[in-house]
Amino acid sequence: QVQLVESGGGLVQPGGSLRLSCAASKNIFSIYVMGWYRQAPGKQRELVATIISGGSTNYADSVKGRFTIGKDSTKNTLYLQMNSLKPEDTAVYYCKADVPPRTYWGQGTQVTVSS
Secondary structure, X not given: OOOEEEEOOEEEOOOOOEEXXXXXXXXXXXXXXXXXXXXXXXXXXXXXXEEEOOOOEEEOOOOOOOEEEEEEOOOOEEEEEEOOOOHHHOEEEEEEEEEOOEEEEOOOEEEEEOO
């Protein structure tokens, strides 16, 4: 069982930055895949970025060059640094951990980009 708790969301102006955190209840060093997903009102949940245990990362085209995913295994925390935010980045952001055969989700944190 893995519990995930996101934090760091909020209201930010276009062009601003936010850093999301996802605290895990167990050592994340060995978790094969962790990632950030988001869901905007009326839309399906979509992938934002993932990181595998070896450190390789993958990003949605819409966030490449603006968002950076990372993890600190000593703190059991996954991060998402979001820069140059746009109104279309507004969504609830969720942390996900794949621990085969199960998948775990956090409760989400709201990010609103608006002037």
